[in-house]
Amino acid sequence: MSFSADALRKGGNRNGHGSVARAVVDHRLERRALINEYRRGRLARDQLCDAHPELIRAAKNVGAPSSVTCPICEVVKLVLVTYVFGPRLPAHGRCVTTKADLAQFEGRTDDLDAYVVEACVNCRWHHLLRVLPLGGKPAPPAAALT
């Protein structure tokens, strides 16, 4: 299984990427629904805790600690990892670790998407929290000197 934007989404939730207006897509409601299903015993832990090894590695190495305890194992705090996807970036995205990196992507003319994912390095729960549009800046006007 190769790592891609799809690896960050739960199966069956592939709403046409790029088909809607570029706006922040928030997945918190879906997160709550998944956790409720788990607590009711309708979803098994291995259906939820299946983070791609690449995501877990990024979470361990470059993830930003959060103050939120993992909703599934309730043992450790979740870690946030941000990936940027878009033209001229690797298919597996670019893992962004600093605000300066993010600012650099924001200044690009390409339409990019930042995927903010939470991950648990203990039980491998992961959830795509938000997709934020990045970049898409108009190209600087060509010098109109005559």
Ligand SMILES: [Zn+2]
């Ligand atoms: Zn956990």
